[in-house]
Amino acid sequence: MSNSAVLATLSALPHFRMLERGLLDRICAGSRLRSFQSGASVFLEGEPCHGFFAVKTGGVRLYRMTPDGREQVVHNLRPGQTFAEAALLNLGRYPASAVATASPTELVEVGAEPFLRAFREDARLAPAMLGSLSMHLLSLVERVEELSLVDAGARLAHYLLRQPGRGPDGRVRIELPMPKKELAAHLAMTPETLSRLLRRWQDQGWIESGRGGVTILDGASLQIVADGQDRG
Structure with a gap:
């Protein structure tokens, strides 16, 4: 075998x-x-x-x-x-x-x-x-x-925007390749910070966060955060 x-x-x-x-x-x-x-x-x-x-x-x-x-x-x-x-x-x-x-x-x-x-x-x-x-x-x-991105929000936004994904009506569905605890370590932040950012962006209507994945609803706003122009 x-x-x-x-x-x-x-x-x-x-x-x-x-x-x-x-x-x-x-x-x-x-x-x-x-x-x-x-x-x-x-x-x-x-x-x-x-x-x-x-x-x-x-x-x-x-x-x-x-x-x-x-x-x-x-x-x-x-x-x-x-x-x-x-x-x-x-x-x-x-x-x-x-x-x-x-x-x-x-x-x-x-x-x-x-x-x-x-x-x-x-x-x-x-x-x-x-x-x-x-x-x-x-x-x-x-x-x-x-x-090199100092702000945790910029690191997360940058990471999400370069993940492959597809979905209807312009939505981008991302299947996270690792558990959120591992993702937090990968992005040099605590799991609590990761959860807080995802929750805030969902409340703002930028994303939908679910088990094992994230759907990007407003990529333009995430790009502004990734560019360091907004702390999210």
Whole structure:
């Protein structure tokens, strides 16, 4: 069961779609399916990198600890996403810590040795990895932009406005990719501040907030908040 799950997960990734089956089978043979409960550590910042990961189910939070002991969220990952490729290609150490955010969280760990061997054998892996690393870099740039906003309302408005969504009559329905407690940590605010902002914006008619999602009714007002012209 685990071997078929590993193959299904990896074959769906852009990294491996163009590989010959024999080469993919060898990578799968050096990979394993791992299961974590919410809150369990996947790896810690500074540990040696032995492979990279693909999220099969659940979610993962990447974070670093600040000098004053606060957790700074780097990224929240969902099924179909990968992480730790850069650490693997540098043959170094993990630059951040990773923790599971759902129960169960299933990850495919791609072993360093078989992957690097395949990387040398098949030139098609290089552009796929560059594409993945470029997406991670874009995500980090957006994250820096997000956290550079001093006001909590601006951070939340900026986050909501760049989420994909669709709906009738110009409404934009956003399915939040993480629980609100995790979203608050992602946006460097307390859960109470997040709830207060969502409640206020709903009272003002800008959004409708429900279980697992938000519907944007007045994107123009949120954009003003995101631009720092109104504290919401």
